[in-house]
Amino acid sequence: MAASMARTCRHVPRRGPCVLRLTLRSKLHNGLLLSLNKRGILKESFPEDAAQDRLPRLLQSGAQTVYCGFDPTADSLHVGNLLAIVGLLHFRSAGHHVLAVLGGATAQIGDPSGKTSERERLSAEVAEANTRGIRESIQRVFTNHELHFHDGSRKAGTVTVLNNLSWYKNRGVVDFLSEAGRHLRMGTMLSRHSVQSRLRSADGMSLTEFTYQVFQAYDFHHLNQIYGCKIQLGGTDQLGNLMSGHEYIHKASGDEVFGLTVPLVTSSAGDKLGKTAGNAVWLNRDKTSPFEFYQFFLRQPDASVERFLKLFTFLPLAEVTKLVHGKEGLESAKRCTDALYHSSVQALEEMSDGELQELFREAPFHELLLEPGTTVMDACRRLSAVPEGPRGYQMVSEGAVWINHRRTDNPEQLLLPKLHILSNGLTLLRVGKRNFYIIKWLSLQGLS
Numbered sequence: 140m141a142a143s144m145a146r147t148c149r150h151v152p153r154r155g156p157c158v159l160r161l162t163l164r165s166k167l168h169n170g171l172l173l174s175l176n177k178r179g180i181l182k183e184s185f186p187e188d189a190a191q192d193r194l195p196r197l198l199q200s201g202a203q204t205v206y207c208g209f210d211p212t213a214d215s216l217h218v219g220n221l222l223a224i225v226g227l228l229h230f231r232s233a234g235h236h237v238l239a240v241l242g243g244a245t246a247q248i249g250d251p252s253g254k255t256s257e258r259e260r261l262s263a264e265v266a267e268a269n270t271r272g273i274r275e276s277i278q279r280v281f282t283n284h285e286l287h288f289h290d291g292s293r294k295a296g297t298v299t300v301l302n303n304l305s306w307y308k309n310r311g312v313v314d315f316l317s318e319a320g321r322h323l324r325m326g327t328m329l330s331r332h333s334v335q336s337r338l339r340s341a342d343g344m345s346l347t348e349f350t351y352q353v354f355q356a357y358d359f360h361h362l363n364q365i366y367g368c369k370i371q372l373g374g375t376d377q378l379g380n381l382m383s384g385h386e387y388i389h390k391a392s393g394d395e396v397f398g399l400t401v402p403l404v405t406s407s408a409g410d411k412l413g414k415t416a417g418n419a420v421w422l423n424r425d426k427t428s429p430f431e432f433y434q435f436f437l438r439q440p441d442a443s444v445e446r447f448l449k450l451f452t453f454l455p456l457a458e459v460t461k462l463v464h465g466k467e468g469l470e471s472a473k474r475c476t477d478a479l480y481h482s483s484v485q486a487l488e489e490m491s492d493g494e495l496q497e498l499f500r501e502a503p504f505h506e507l508l509l510e511p512g513t514t515v516m517d518a519c520r521r522l523s524a525v526p527e528g529p530r531g532y533q534m535v536s537e538g539a540v541w542i543n544h545r546r547t548d549n550p551e552q553l554l555l556p557k558l559h560i561l562s563n564g565l566t567l568l569r570v571g572k573r574n575f576y577i578i579k580w581l582s583l584q585g586l587s
């Protein structure tokens with residue numbers, strides 16, 4: 140009977156965990172990575188485990204040099220590229236040096252990452268003209284950031300805009316291949332997602348495109364040698380190229396370098412940002428006027444506002460939250476942070492049903508009738524949180540169950556007010572690492 144009283148009100152799966160999520164709990168609290176992660180600007184790191192300690196340690200050890208490349212395949216960048224630039228700006232504000240590399244050479248090779256077919260060949264002249272357009276907008280964004288957004292409390296790092304044509308144009312092909320080719324293995328290159336997906340397609344892949352990753356890997360090596368650059372930033376489709384750079388440098392000099400990706404920004408409808416109906420939103424004024432650019436952001440649905448403020452502005456997160464959700468919303472966010480990351484029982488106790496549901500979106504919400512003599516085991520069974528029979532009992536005794544952040548390994552333990560049932564009538568039960576259940580207890584009196 141009791142089990143039938145359990146009512147699952149909501150079960151909303153959360154998006155996949157961000158690879159960098161654990162950084163939040165890592166002992167090495169690196170301000171920059173933590174804040175980029177909280178803003179949603181970082182997606183993955185390579186090597187995967189480096190974000191936990193080696194990368195934060197490197198960033199804390201002194202000013203680093205970080206780079207991101209942009210291929211001039213068009214004469215302007217668009218809003219989709221903006222997040223990588225914003226990422227660079229955050230590094231810069233934190234005192235790190237930034238290299239923006241224009242791919243005057245690589246644009247002529249054509250990056251197959253994320254593309255379903257080979258691009259038309261880009262002549263050297265067009266690549267050069269495009270490079271001019273892109274250089275201008277990148278420089279403008281960096282200058283505007285310095286003038287209007289950098290708070291000045293910390294010395295910003297330097298910004299250098301380079302063109303990779305400068306290190307390829309006088310390089311002989313024999314010389315280049317005999318050096319660079321040796322540091323990359325065919326098996327690894329062939330295994331890249333960008334290569335595999337194209338090899339399976341009807342058109343296959345040209346040798347030119349296949350060699351793209353050699354160039355990007357060499358760029359990283361070159362910047363590592365000349366500028367001591369150890370970090371490369373790129374969109375999610377760049378992960379394979381970042382890994383090739385890591386492999387190259389590891390083989391060539393033994394230095395450890397890192398790759399970080401920024402997410403692909405999508406509208407709330409899931410379209411690539413700024414590409415709706417084929418109308419890209421460009422960063423160059425002659426292609427998209429400031430008015431159109433402004434209107435594009437103004438028209439974004441409410442559901443995207445908070446995400447975009449975090450991604451594209453430098454407002455402190457508390458201000459963004461206050462702007463969107465008011466003072467009460469900010470307080471709620473702080474309570475939720477305490478409850479989740481600081482395991483604060485008091486914060487849990489101060490939460491409303493709604494807040495608890497917001498915080499544990501994955502967790503089913505159950506309303507259960509509180510019967511006298513209910514034990515920990517009864518609660519687990521009524522939620523179907525543990526397997527039936529002796530296995531479930533064993534799981535509880537072995538310590539797999541946590542109630543209100545406290546491990547509860549006695550299955551026969553009676554549920555006690557205050558300890559197990561908070562004064563707001565709620566219980567947060569966790570089984571294993573991440574299976575959360577929220578219980579709202581209904582008392583018999585409450586029902587009558």
Ligand SMILES: N[C@@H](Cc1ccc(O)cc1)C(=O)O
Pocket residue numbers: 207208209210240241242245250303354355358359377380
């Ligand atoms: N391949 C990158 C651009 C790039 C070019 C050269 C580099 O060294 C790095 C990145 C892209 O298409 O987005």
